[in-house]
Amino acid sequence: WTVAPAPLAPPARVTATAPAGDASRPLAGVRVVESARRVQGPMAGHVLRMLGAEVVRVEPPGGDPQRAQPPVAGGCSVRFSALNHGKSVVEADLTTRRGRATVVELAAGADVLLHNWAPGKDRALGLDADALHALHPRLVYASASGFGTALGPVPPIGTDYLAQVHGGLAAALRPADEPPAPSLMTVTDVLGGLVLAQAVLAGLLARERVNRGCRASSSLLSAAALVPRARRRTVLAPLDRPLPTADGLLCLGAEARSRPGEVARTVGAPGADAVGERLRSRTTDAWLAELRAAGLPSVAVRTDLAALAADPAFARAVLPPDAHVPYARPAAPWTFTEETPA
Known part of the structure; x- marks a missing residue:
C-alpha cells in the first residue's frame, strides 16, 4: 500500500464526531464510510468493523445487487452477509447530485472513507481525496483498485482473476504438471481487502502523529505480489x-x-x-x-463446510447460527482485553 499525507488545508468546516462503541476493541469510536462492492472493499470494512469501528455502507437505491447472489439464507446472500454483517446502510444514488451530497455529508462526520470505485470515478463524481480533504482535513481517504498505477495512469478495471494472472499467481498456485489457472478462491480479493484494512490502520496512526488525514491506497496486484512463491513451480509427489x-x-x-x-x-x-x-x-x-x-x-479433508460448525476442533473459530445470523460463520481472529494495573 501507499500512505500519503493530505495537503495542508484551512480548518475543517465540519468537525467529525466520534460515535459510542465497544471500548474493549481498539477501533471503538472510529467511524468508517464504505462505498464498495464485491469482496476487496467490503473485506477491508469487515476487518475494521471486527476491530471495533462503526462501518456505514453506501449502497445504491434498492440495495447492493450482491445481496441476492446465491446461496441465500435468511433472505440475504450468505457471501454478502459474511462480509457485511453488522454494518449499517445508507442508500444513495451517486449519479445524482443529492446522492453525492449524501456521501460528502457522511464523510464529513467520519474518520475513514473507503471505496473501490473504478479508476477515475472518484474525480468524475467530485468525491476524490482533494475535494473531501478540503472539507475534512483529518479524513483517512482509502481507495482500492485492481492494478493501481502499474499499467499506466488510467489502468483497466482489474478483477481478482486478472490480478492472479498478471501477478503470476495463476502459475505459482498450480503444480508444474497442471496448466496455469487462477484459483477459484478469490485470493487477491481477500488478501487485497486485508491489505487495504492495514493501510487504513497505518493511515489512522499517521493521522494521530501529524494531526491531518492522508490518502491510503492499495491494489489487487500489490496483494498478489505479497504471496511467497518458489523460483520454480512446485512438483508434487x-x-x-x-x-x-x-x-x-x-x-x-x-x-x-x-x-x-x-x-x-x-x-x-x-x-x-x-x-x-x-x-x-x-x-x-x-x-x-x-x-x-x-x-x-x-x-x-473436509468436503462439507457445514460440518465445520459441529467439529470440536473449530469450536472457537466458527460461530454457530443464531437468531440474528442463520448460518455458521468465522469468529473474529483476535481478542482484546485490558490489563489491570499492578
Missing part, C-alpha cells in the same frame, strides 16, 4: 496430494510425507507408490488412527 479412502479423502501431514517408507509400512503397502491404492480399503478415521499411532499425523 503422489503422497503430496489428497488421497482417496473408502469414505472420503485423507491428507498426509508434512512429517508423514517426509517418511514415505514408514507410511507404506504403517498402511501395509509394499511401497510408497502403492499407498494410495491401499488407503482405499478402509475408512478415513481408521487410517488416521493407524497413522497417528505410528507418529505420522495426518488429517481428513
Whole structure:
C-alpha cells in the first residue's frame, strides 16, 4: 500500500464526531464510510468493523445487487452477509447530485472513507481525496483498485482473476504438471481487502502523529505480489496430494510425507507408490488412527463446510447460527482485553 499525507488545508468546516462503541476493541469510536462492492472493499470494512469501528455502507437505491447472489439464507446472500454483517446502510444514488451530497455529508462526520470505485470515478463524481480533504482535513481517504498505477495512469478495471494472472499467481498456485489457472478462491480479493484494512490502520496512526488525514491506497496486484512463491513451480509427489479412502479423502501431514517408507509400512503397502491404492480399503478415521499411532499425523479433508460448525476442533473459530445470523460463520481472529494495573 501507499500512505500519503493530505495537503495542508484551512480548518475543517465540519468537525467529525466520534460515535459510542465497544471500548474493549481498539477501533471503538472510529467511524468508517464504505462505498464498495464485491469482496476487496467490503473485506477491508469487515476487518475494521471486527476491530471495533462503526462501518456505514453506501449502497445504491434498492440495495447492493450482491445481496441476492446465491446461496441465500435468511433472505440475504450468505457471501454478502459474511462480509457485511453488522454494518449499517445508507442508500444513495451517486449519479445524482443529492446522492453525492449524501456521501460528502457522511464523510464529513467520519474518520475513514473507503471505496473501490473504478479508476477515475472518484474525480468524475467530485468525491476524490482533494475535494473531501478540503472539507475534512483529518479524513483517512482509502481507495482500492485492481492494478493501481502499474499499467499506466488510467489502468483497466482489474478483477481478482486478472490480478492472479498478471501477478503470476495463476502459475505459482498450480503444480508444474497442471496448466496455469487462477484459483477459484478469490485470493487477491481477500488478501487485497486485508491489505487495504492495514493501510487504513497505518493511515489512522499517521493521522494521530501529524494531526491531518492522508490518502491510503492499495491494489489487487500489490496483494498478489505479497504471496511467497518458489523460483520454480512446485512438483508434487503422489503422497503430496489428497488421497482417496473408502469414505472420503485423507491428507498426509508434512512429517508423514517426509517418511514415505514408514507410511507404506504403517498402511501395509509394499511401497510408497502403492499407498494410495491401499488407503482405499478402509475408512478415513481408521487410517488416521493407524497413522497417528505410528507418529505420522495426518488429517481428513473436509468436503462439507457445514460440518465445520459441529467439529470440536473449530469450536472457537466458527460461530454457530443464531437468531440474528442463520448460518455458521468465522469468529473474529483476535481478542482484546485490558490489563489491570499492578
